[in-house]
Amino acid sequence: xxxxARFRLPRPRSAAGKVAGLVGAAVGVAxxxxxxxxxxxxxxxxRFKTVSAxxxxxxxxxxxxxxxxxxxxxxxxxxxxxxxVEPTRPVAGNPTVVLVHGFCLDMGTFHFQRKVLAERGxxxxxxxxxxxxxxxxxxxxxxxxxxxxxxTLRRVIDRTSPEGPLVLVGHSMGGMTIMALAELYPEFFADxxxxxxxIATTGGLxxxxxxxxPALLGRIxxxxxxxxxxxxxxxxxxxxxxxxxxxxxxxxxxxxxxFGTPNPSPALVSYVETMNSRTSADTVTRYLRTIATHSxxxxxxxxxxxxxxVVVGDKDMFxxxxxxxxxxxxxxHAEYVKIPDSGHVVMLEHADEVNAALERFxxxx
Numbered sequence: 493x494x495x496x497a498r499f500r501l502p503r504p505r506s507a508a509g510k511v512a513g514l515v516g517a518a519v520g521v522a523x524x525x526x527x528x529x530x531x532x533x534x535x536x537x538x539r540f541k542t543v544s545a546x547x548x549x550x551x552x553x554x555x556x557x558x559x560x561x562x563x564x565x566x567x568x569x570x571x572x573x574x575x576x577v578e579p580t581r582p583v584a585g586n587p588t589v590v591l592v593h594g595f596c597l598d599m600g601t602f603h604f605q606r607k608v609l610a611e612r613g614x615x616x617x618x619x620x621x622x623x624x625x626x627x628x629x630x631x632x633x634x635x636x637x638x639x640x641x642x643x644t645l646r647r648v649i650d651r652t653s654p655e656g657p658l659v660l661v662g663h664s665m666g667g668m669t670i671m672a673l674a675e676l677y678p679e680f681f682a683d684x685x686x687x688x689x690x691i692a693t694t695g696g697l698x699x700x701x702x703x704x705x706p707a708l709l710g711r712i713x714x715x716x717x718x719x720x721x722x723x724x725x726x727x728x729x730x731x732x733x734x735x736x737x738x739x740x741x742x743x744x745x746x747x748x749x750x751f752g753t754p755n756p757s758p759a760l761v762s763y764v765e766t767m768n769s770r771t772s773a774d775t776v777t778r779y780l781r782t783i784a785t786h787s788x789x790x791x792x793x794x795x796x797x798x799x800x801x802v803v804v805g806d807k808d809m810f811x812x813x814x815x816x817x818x819x820x821x822x823x824x825h826a827e828y829v830k831i832p833d834s835g836h837v838v839m840l841e842h843a844d845e846v847n848a849a850l851e852r853f854x855x856x857x
Contacts (some may be wrong), residue, residue, distance in 0.1 A: 522739025580613030594664025598626030642672030696787030752807030805834025
């Protein structure tokens with residue numbers, strides 16, 4: 493541009509534009525603060541990733557064999573990505589294993605469990621991505637609801653496994669989804685469910701968590717949730733870009749809060765952080781209310797007629813040990829496995845121990 497600089501008056505902005513601008517400004521301030529320590533963050537990430545032996549450095553995360561993959565359309569229009577693995581050495585009467593993942597993750601959460609079960613080849617495996625996660629579609633309007641997730645699980649089962657016994661395996665929000673299914677269809681557990689595995693989950697003691705956001709949101713109620721939800725709806729893409737631009741921070745936070753081992757596998761941390769980053773800010777906020785208000789202890793009664801395995805890491809900061817202990821108190825016949833030096837993603841961080849417990853559980857059914 494030659495000569496004097498030319499300026500244009502800004503165009504009038506809509507209410508949505510103003511909200512997006514405010515969100516963008518807030519994100520910009522946060523990003524600026526984080527940028528002040530970016531050199532330190534990069535140095536930390538480089539140091540943590542430079543380990544002499546990372547047992548999972550060459551693990552093909554995200555690559556799993558399947559015999560059928562399809563998209564199941566829900567009544568609200570959301571498409572659910574489903575994968576089925578058929579047994580290579582089928583055993584008559586063996587239950588189908590249904591894997592239900594947690595919040596901000598996807599079916600890859602069960603990478604090692606699916607891998608070992610597929611290698612054994614004795615069980616049929618069903619895995620799917622929860623709405624708004626992984627390769628499943630997002631809800632068009634409104635908030636996500638655990639009751640709806642329970643209906644989604646039922647539809648996945650009806651489509652993939654209309655007959656025969658089942659073992660339901662749920663991690664975190666996946667365990668809550670199983671409880672929602674039990675609340676909706678208690679008779680289904682009596683008729684079809686041969687066993688339930690609850691990993692790092694809760695029946696409702698969210699106030700006990702060390703990370704106070706869910707409990708706090710449960711107390712402050714609708715007005716704040718409405719504001720947060722609308723802010724991310726209008727400015728969600730801005731927030732998601734900011735999250736990607738501060739990937740070093742995200743990696744460090746994942747390492748700190750997702751794991752319990754002093755020196756977790758860098759490849760594992762990266763894998764979990766990748767799953768987290770794929771979950772949009774809009775999806776995250778639209779799940780907050782249903783997670784914060786989850787309370788389904790009475791639904792656990794439906795699980796009492798069949799074996800239950802409860803697994804938790806002793807350093808879980810999202811659903812601490814007290815959550816699993818309360819489930820076991822209400823289901824005293826349950827087998828309880830507490831794994832030392834493990835955080836919330838216990839089935840990835842200590843896959844060998846979780847796999848051993850899962851295989852033993854299946855063998856004893």
